[in-house]
Amino acid sequence: MKILVCITHVPDTTSKIAFTDGDTKFDTTGVQYIIGPYDDYALARAVELKEQTEGSITVLNVGTAETEPTIRKALAIGADDAIRVNAEPTDSLFVAQQIANAVKKEGFDLILMGRESLDFNGGMVHGMVGELLGIPSVSPVMTLDMDGFTAKMTRETEGGKESIELDLPFVAGCQEPIAEWKIPNMRGIMSARSKPLNVIEPTGNDQGATLEKYELPAAKGAVKMVSADNVQELVDLLKNEAKIL
Amino acid sequence: MSILVFVEIAEGKIKKTSIEAVAYATAMGGEVTALAMGDIDQSELAALGNYGATKVIHAGDSRLNDGVILAYANVITAAMKTSGANTLVLANSSLGGSVSAHVSIKMNASLVSNVVALPETSGDFKVKRSIYTGKAFATVVLNKANKILAIKKNAVEIKETGGTASVESFEADLSDHDFLTKITGVQKATGDVLLPEAEIVVSGGRGLKGPENWGIIEDLAKALGAATGCSKPVSDMDWRPHHEHVGQTGVKVSPSLYIAVGISGAIQHLAGVNSSKYIVVINKDEEAPFFKAADYGIVGDAFEVLPKLTEAIKAANQ
Ligand SMILES: Cc1cc2nc3c(=O)[nH]c(=O)nc-3n(C[C@H](O)[C@H](O)[C@H](O)COP(=O)(O)OP(=O)(O)OC[C@H]3O[C@@H](n4cnc5c(N)ncnc54)[C@H](O)[C@@H]3O)c2cc1C
Numbered sequence: 228m229k230i231l232v233c234i235t236h237v238p239d240t241t242s243k244i245a246f247t248d249g250d251t252k253f254d255t256t257g258v259q260y261i262i263g264p265y266d267d268y269a270l271a272r273a274v275e276l277k278e279q280t281e282g283s284i285t286v287l288n289v290g291t292a293e294t295e296p297t298i299r300k301a302l303a304i305g306a307d308d309a310i311r312v313n314a315e316p317t318d319s320l321f322v323a324q325q326i327a328n329a330v331k332k333e334g335f336d337l338i339l340m341g342r343e344s345l346d347f348n349g350g351m352v353h354g355m356v357g358e359l360l361g362i363p364s365v366s367p368v369m370t371l372d373m374d375g376f377t378a379k380m381t382r383e384t385e386g387g388k389e390s391i392e393l394d395l396p397f398v399a400g401c402q403e404p405i406a407e408w409k410i411p412n413m414r415g416i417m418s419a420r421s422k423p424l425n426v427i428e429p430t431g432n433d434q435g436a437t438l439e440k441y442e443l444p445a446a447k448g449a450v451k452m453v454s455a456d457n458v459q460e461l462v463d464l465l466k467n468e469a470k471i472l
Numbered sequence: 473m474s475i476l477v478f479v480e481i482a483e484g485k486i487k488k489t490s491i492e493a494v495a496y497a498t499a500m501g502g503e504v505t506a507l508a509m510g511d512i513d514q515s516e517l518a519a520l521g522n523y524g525a526t527k528v529i530h531a532g533d534s535r536l537n538d539g540v541i542l543a544y545a546n547v548i549t550a551a552m553k554t555s556g557a558n559t560l561v562l563a564n565s566s567l568g569g570s571v572s573a574h575v576s577i578k579m580n581a582s583l584v585s586n587v588v589a590l591p592e593t594s595g596d597f598k599v600k601r602s603i604y605t606g607k608a609f610a611t612v613v614l615n616k617a618n619k620i621l622a623i624k625k626n627a628v629e630i631k632e633t634g635g636t637a638s639v640e641s642f643e644a645d646l647s648d649h650d651f652l653t654k655i656t657g658v659q660k661a662t663g664d665v666l667l668p669e670a671e672i673v674v675s676g677g678r679g680l681k682g683p684e685n686w687g688i689i690e691d692l693a694k695a696l697g698a699a700t701g702c703s704k705p706v707s708d709m710d711w712r713p714h715h716e717h718v719g720q721t722g723v724k725v726s727p728s729l730y731i732a733v734g735i736s737g738a739i740q741h742l743a744g745v746n747s748s749k750y751i752v753v754i755n756k757d758e759e760a761p762f763f764k765a766a767d768y769g770i771v772g773d774a775f776e777v778l779p780k781l782t783e784a785i786k787a788a789n790q
Contacts, residue, residue, distance in 0.1 A: 240720055240740045244607045264721050319583070320576070343569075345720070347603050347610075349585055350564075354541070354573025363542050363653045366570050369714065383715060384539070384566045385668045386482055390657035397653075400570070403721065404714050435582040436612040439598060443608050444746070450753075450763050455772030458781045461752065462788050464768055469750045471672070471729045472696075472788055 228282035228373070228395070229333075230273045233326055233340035233352070234301055235263035235316070236294035240345065246441040253346075253441070262297055264408075265341025269399070271406035272371055273339055274305035280373055283307045285333070289316040289325045295424065302419035303411035309424040319347075320435035323355030328430050330360055335396065337378075342367035342400040353400035363393060366400025473502030476557035477525065478548050480539075480565060481512050488669060489563035489625055491523055496621075496628045497561040498524025499590055505529060506637070507551045509544060510537040514639050521637030523630060529555070529642040535651060538658070539567040543650035545574035550644035552579060552618075564622035565668075572620050581618035588627045605720045605743035625669065625726045626747070661715050663693075663700055670699035672729045673748075675718055677703040677741075679734020679755065679774060683711035688778040689733060695785045701725065703735045719744035733774045737762025754778070 238244075238258045245254040262270065273284045286306040288294050291313065298309045310333075312325040330338060343350035350366070357364030369388060370381045380391045383402065411419070453461045466472045475497040479490035486508070497504045506525040508517055510532070517528040531547045548571065552560060560575060562568045564585050576583035584601055588609065591599040596613045602624055603610045667673065674693040676686060686700075693700045700716060707717040718725055720743035730748035734755060735741060742765050745751065753766040756773050763769045770777055 238604075240743070244604045246608075319573075323573075323577075345605070348605060350569040351573035351576070351583055351585055354570040355577055358545070358574040358577035364570055364574070365541065365653060367566060382566070384658075385487075385666050387659045387661040387715070389538070389655050390659070392654045392656050393652060403717070434615055435576065436584055436614050439611045439613055441603075441608055441610050442600075444606075447765060448767070450766045450769045452763075452769050452771070455770050455777050458770070458777060458784050461768055461770065461781065462784045465729065465750070465752075466788060469729070469767070471750060472785065 228276070228280050228337060229335045230276065230282055230284045231330060231335040231338045232266065232270045232273045232284060232286045232301070232306065233338070234266040234270065234286055234288050234297065235341065235344040235346070236260050236288060236290050236297040237263045237345040240264065244443070246443070250440045250442060251438065260297055262301055263341045263345050265343060265345070265402055267408050268403055268405050269339040269341055269401035270301055270304055270306065271409045272401060274409060275406055276373060277305070285310060285335070287312070287326060287329055289314055289322045289429070291315060298424060299419050300411060302422045302424070303415040304409045305415065308422055311424060311426045312429050313426050314429040317438070318434040318436060319349045319351050320355060320433055323352045323359060324431060324433060325429055326352070326356050327359035330356070337395055338398040339401055340398070342402045350400070353398045357398040362396050362398065364398040364400070365391060365393065367402040368399045369402060369405060371399060371401070371405055473500070473559060474555060474557040475500060475502050475504050475559045475561055476548070476552050476555055477504060477506045478560065478562040478568070478571070479506050479508050479520065480563065480567060481508060481510060484512060484516070486516055486520065487563065489565060491630055492625065492628060493561050493563050493623050494520055494523040494525050495630045496590070496623050498633070499628055505555050505557065507531070507548060507642070509547060510534065517639045518637055521635040522632050524633050524635065525637045526635070528637045528639045530639055531642045531644060533643070533646065535646070538655040540651055540653055540655065541567070541570045541574060542653065543646055544571045545578065546646060546650050547644040548575050549578045551642060558618050560620045562622055564624050568622055572622050576620050579618045580616060581620045582614035582616040583620040583622070584612055584614060585622040586624045587621045588624050590628065591621070602747070605724060606746040607743060662713065665697060665699040667699040667701055667716060667723055667725065670725065670727050672696045672698035673701050673718070673725050673727045674698045674731045674733065675701035675703065675735060676706065676733050677735030678705050685775070686712070688775065688782070692731070692778055692782045692785070695782050695789070703741055732762055733778060735762060736760050737765060
């Protein structure tokens, strides 16, 4: 089975969010980048599936050269080779088209990625890639097991979860508890250095939406403290001030 | 402008987030047609008129009772073409996200998810969306003539217009390909109130010490008609089911009231709750970072404070 795992290169979950250039650019000062946590789940599951079924894992990232350490980390975790599409991932449609083009060229049986990226939270690239390739997409996927060419999955819904059966090929947007995040070991890190990382140029420049400006939410007012011996005061505040009860 | 709104059904009722989508489309102005799929009472559909829909089209094919993504995308695309709508509005839900992505390719549309406000349409068509899990917003320009907006919960107020809608049945050509994805079973989440859509959420963290202590969380939730949630380590340790995990890598909630008990307030947890209207924090450590994000706080032992609070709320309800 040939598995493609699409990864994002996103600010660490503890990053301070700030903007520069008249609120049109993300402020990268002091920011550490990581593999998108949802993509990291997808990659971890891909590594387990590869062990069970014999296959290969390619990781793909649409990004500029600075994402290469993140891609190398994915290689250290267990991917066999990597593709970097050399472009800023400014728009979901643009990114989906790059992924679909790569799949058309290389041919993959299973395309995994996170349910959404941690920066823009679009949650739509998996569906777009599926449609561009004319194959089904499923998201958010909580479990994925292969039985020959058939995948058995569970998908989370607001009301609970669905059990799904679907034959390859398809696209899945993953989330926990599909697998536990894997930490690369020393051997992985050493071998990642020599694994192939192919850089290709993007095709087309179709953009669905263009950023105009960023903005931060209004600062929260000070917290009102209530004594633990007087919970009635909290009930009164919720009733009369917040008008909730 | 003609707008199509895709509405989702759960337990024979239109979901509240879908009613918000109808209200959003109505507030945009223009003619609003709603589309529903699968078995549902006609009276439920006609009632969408009360939120501004003038017409409801109903694809009653029973194969559409389950949310099959490809089939739904095809029906929506057909409905957009038939009704001449160039804009689709829907709730940014588990199903809506994937379905809208497929439709965006079929319709060559600009798709924006997590929309938090009405668009500005005086010049370019612009809309504000939440990014960085609610830690910031982006205003984006939609480049294409066809547009899809997936609306985040609580983006608009639901207003009743007193109108009624006509209901028409709708049939789309569906092939076997549309049903490649087989839904073989549906398991309902435990609890009476669903977390992603709840108006009030009571969440517990590692401070509760073990799953056997969740009774005090459940009692408070019950008194408030609230859903229960938890922090990530709590679900990782299997004290609570995974669908209760709130935060940046779990469920993002936007209730009117979020009550956090024995949760320290790590940045990843806060990211999932920062669009709550009011936050109450109960923690025995006055230095817990969660207090900085709270509206109301109590420093105290959850095991003492919660039963008292539950009693006080029960008394207030009477
Ligand atoms: C990539 C990444 C993603 C993550 N995503 C998420 C996420 O989505 N959601 C999430 O929740 N976490 C997430 N985390 C984990 C997060 O960093 C914290 O570890 C976690 O939120 C802590 O959970 P907690 O508050 O329950 O536990 P703790 O941090 O251990 O806090 C327990 C709290 O309980 C209080 N307490 C103890 N006893 C009592 C008592 N008797 N009465 C009252 N209070 C008491 C303590 O004072 C303390 O503040 C993520 C971490 C990473 C690295």
